Amino acid sequence: MYRFLLTPRWWGINVLALLAVPFCVFMGSWQLSRFEARVQEHRTATVQAASNRTGAARPLDRLLPVDQRTSGKRATATGRYDRQLLVPDRELDGRRGFYVLTLLRTGSGKALPVVRGWLPGTADPAKAPAPPRGEVTVTGALQASETPGDNGVGGQGGLPAGQTGAISAASLVNLVPYGVYDAWITLDRGDSGMRAVPATAPDNSGLDLKAFQNLGYTGEWFVFAGFVVFMWFRLVRREAEYLRDAELGLVPDAGRAEEATAEAGTPTGV
Template sequence: MYRFLLTPRWWWINVFVVLAIPFCLFMGSWQLGRFESRVDSHRDQQTQADEARAATAQPLRDLLPVSTETSGRQATATGRYDTGHQLLVPDRDLDDRTGFYVLTLLRTDGGKALPVVRGWLPGDAGSTADTAKVPAPPSGQVTVTGALQASESSTSKGVRASGGLPQGQLGVISAATLVNLVPYGVYDAWITVTKSTGGLTAVPPAAAPNSGLDLKAFQNLGYTGEWFVFAGFVVFMWFRLFRREAETARDIALGITPEQPLGPDGARQKRSPAGAA
């Protein structure tokens, strides 16, 4: 009855099933591993963030380049604020309120400038009344302490395209954007000060890129389920085809062919032997 399994058609079906099921299980396990890695990374990042808040601040040069290990660490830098290039970063939310960051470039003794987010203010960066509340940066040489952050990208939370923004506003906090606005080099990093003054609210540091439970993490979890469903679907379809083929083979063995009409009871009528009355 099951000789149909040896036909070329079923050889190809069986080969496909034998290859598809392990592949789906492998991909599902891989996606699950990616999700678990992001969970572990998120847990490690939380631990590092707690340690960073309690750790002693270190010189900026000792923490560069920014990595998942140094992101959020307390860094210190000494220099003078460039009051001529103070920028506002619009549409940044804090405590469910919309406002803007106040960013000032610190010209360090090494020659490069360090973007410093001195704090956050509620309101609209394009409103004269709101921007009038921005305090002037300290004059003279200062030592700034804050949480080290990696340069933002177009996919970072809260960023917007810098094109079309009014003069004095910045959409993305990154060296690639700032070098087009100032006549000197800029560190590929920035810091958010630990304590703000002049009515500004300190901006809490963000998690390192690709270390939190973001949308990508839950996409990995969703893909895990999809691959396991695909594996189950392959098994289901194989058994369905096998059952249909087995029933057809059984009917043929009983002398019933698909072309025969159904009887009153819904069963196919047996073909009468040739020459029967």
């Protein structure tokens, strides 16, 4: 009854099923491993964030370039404040406001963007306290340059003079005649009565939408594997029932019955 499985047509179906099932299982396992890796990264980032808040501050140059290992660590730098900019449309505790960003000219000849604090309301230069004069030493959490679209960073353009949409060396270097570090810090304590801006976790270190997409893809691939097996058994059953009916003369199309039984290698007697 099942000799039809050895026909050329069924050889193709069988090989396709044998290849599809392991492939789906492999892809599902890979997506699951990506989700587990993100869970582990989230745990590591949580532990690191707690450690960073109490860890001793280190000189800025020892923590560069910023990566997942150094992001959030307390850094210190010495210099003189220079140009001040506002970063509009930033939320803190559910309230909309703006960051006060001041460039710190260091002894290296480059400037370090320093977020001195957050203020509520619409970005207004008159609300932003002037930076301290003279040489200062700042201490805060080290952060990587922002990318529009990440961590709530807007990608708006056409901002008024004295504002920037993202704290990014690529954009800030066009506003000043000197180099800018590809990093920034947010002060441990807000300056001049402003609220301190908490450090954000580095990219791809939390249980974000991408992580749960990996988990969803895991389920999809395993469902695909089960669907392939289900369809294979269903096709086999339908073929076997058709050939059995053909042998019993229950198939109205005699020509098709004879062709199907001949293909399966069984006699056509009724």
